[in-house]
Amino acid sequence: MGLTANSTGMGAVDHGLVIEKADLHDRVVALAGNPNVGKSTVFNELTGLNQHTGNWPGKTVTNAQGRAVHKGAGYIMVDIPGTYSLLAHSAEEEVARDFICFGDPDAVVVVCDATCLERNMNLVLQTIEITDRVVVCVNLMDEAKKKKIRIDFDQLSRNLGVPVVGASARSRKGLGELMDQVSAVIGESGPRKTVEIRYTKPIEDAIAVLEPVMEEKLHGRLSARWISLKLLDYDETLCTAMTEYLGEDLLSDPQVSEKLVEAQRKLSNSGVSQEKMKDDIVSCLVMTAENVCGDAVFFDRGNYNARDRKLDKILTSKWTGIPVMLLLLAVIFWITITGANYPSQLLSDGLFWLGDRLGDFMLWCGAPSWLYGAVIMGVYRVLAWVVAVMLPPMAIFFPLFTLLEDLGYLPRVAFNLDKYFKKASACGKQALTM
Numbered sequence: 001m002g003l004t005a006n007s008t009g010m011g012a013v014d015h016g017l018v019i020e021k022a023d024l025h026d027r028v029v030a031l032a033g034n035p036n037v038g039k040s041t042v043f044n045e046l047t048g049l050n051q052h053t054g055n056w057p058g059k060t061v062t063n064a065q066g067r068a069v070h071k072g073a074g075y076i077m078v079d080i081p082g083t084y085s086l087l088a089h090s091a092e093e094e095v096a097r098d099f100i101c102f103g104d105p106d107a108v109v110v111v112c113d114a115t116c117l118e119r120n121m122n123l124v125l126q127t128i129e130i131t132d133r134v135v136v137c138v139n140l141m142d143e144a145k146k147k148k149i150r151i152d153f154d155q156l157s158r159n160l161g162v163p164v165v166g167a168s169a170r171s172r173k174g175l176g177e178l179m180d181q182v183s184a185v186i187g188e189s190g191p192r193k194t195v196e197i198r199y200t201k202p203i204e205d206a207i208a209v210l211e212p213v214m215e216e217k218l219h220g221r222l223s224a225r226w227i228s229l230k231l232l233d234y235d236e237t238l239c240t241a242m243t244e245y246l247g248e249d250l251l252s253d254p255q256v257s258e259k260l261v262e263a264q265r266k267l268s269n270s271g272v273s274q275e276k277m278k279d280d281i282v283s284c285l286v287m288t289a290e291n292v293c294g295d296a297v298f299f300d301r302g303n304y305n306a307r308d309r310k311l312d313k314i315l316t317s318k319w320t321g322i323p324v325m326l327l328l329l330a331v332i333f334w335i336t337i338t339g340a341n342y343p344s345q346l347l348s349d350g351l352f353w354l355g356d357r358l359g360d361f362m363l364w365c366g367a368p369s370w371l372y373g374a375v376i377m378g379v380y381r382v383l384a385w386v387v388a389v390m391l392p393p394m395a396i397f398f399p400l401f402t403l404l405e406d407l408g409y410l411p412r413v414a415f416n417l418d419k420y421f422k423k424a425s426a427c428g429k430q431a432l433t434m
Helices: 039-047 091-102 114-130 141-146 153-160 175-187 201-218 224-232 236-246 254-269 274-294 306-315 321-364 369-406 409-422 428-433
Strands: 027-033 051-055 062-070 073-079 107-113 134-139 149-151 164-166 297-299
Touching: 027 039, 027 091, 027 114, 039 062, 039 073, 039 107, 039 134, 039 175, 062 175, 073 175, 091 114, 091 236, 107 114, 107 175, 114 134, 114 141, 114 149, 114 224, 114 274, 134 153, 134 175, 141 149, 153 164, 153 274, 164 175, 201 224, 201 254, 201 274, 224 236, 224 254, 306 321, 306 409, 321 369, 321 409, 369 409, 409 428
Parallel strands: 027 073, 027 107, 107 134, 134 164
Antiparallel strands: 051 062, 062 073, 149 297
């Protein structure tokens, strides 16, 4: 049943998303992760058929909710959009950030790819900055085993300060332990001692100015340190969402405004511009990810990703990336168009033959000419044309497009085009919908 705003925490996340619970005691768990890490597989295996999809209100970003039952307890799993970070450079990142921060989930599961764990740590660290109710699910352990990658989950858990569980979602391995850890995290009463990302001295000094007043204003509802950082790295969408969540505009508070100006002055005096601050934040995240994984991830075969790196030199190179992309997409479109001609002709012949037989039957029955024209010459022939023309290319193109995604080529397309799309205030991922 759909519950009230009071029973769901914010009730209308991201301007209207309602969490539907089957029981008042159901707990809400956000499922986050990079694209292509098996997040949807984890979601599907946990929820089975007890799920439904829709769009985040006001956005063309899909959300999926499903109910999982573990040891008699109910959990509403919310599959938030796949994203590489929470820096909100796209609608997907904005939705993911706002749900984790302002949606009041009881826990957040961050699904990672075991074969490139360090890269996935970027999202894990940003999530931990927002909340300590985090469980890390290291998926694709079967693939990591093939590549001779070993992961010390206990050490990784100590480094992060949150539970870490290995899993192979396709075979359901580790999902029981994952839900055990989710239950344990939700049941904890006090705060966890989690890893803290240390930024450059000018940024830390600026945070130190703003953080005390934010602790006073937020009363523990949000992470004062993270909100201080986000106010310094100003994001209008975050400020709007925060105002709606808190019911007040913190930036209009004289004390907050004064400290924010003072903190920004410190950054300016240290020569840290807005652009440099963004770069420094990303650099510190990357270095922290390296430190976290340094003594927990081991590669028994040093060249485990040599093939991928060789492909990257061709597929994302400054000189060959765009030509290869254009050639590959041209081949796919050629296969789609040329390959569709034959089944399209067969479908057309078959459907129109059937239409003629239906027409003969109607005339034999003595149907009036206006009914014959409306049903056969109108509805049936139009439908036959649409099916004959549209179905074959769709049946060819979408499997090929899915194959490119499964092979990991689509993120490379987004990478190649990101520079050009940014000039239009967009991002490379938007190329994929075009």
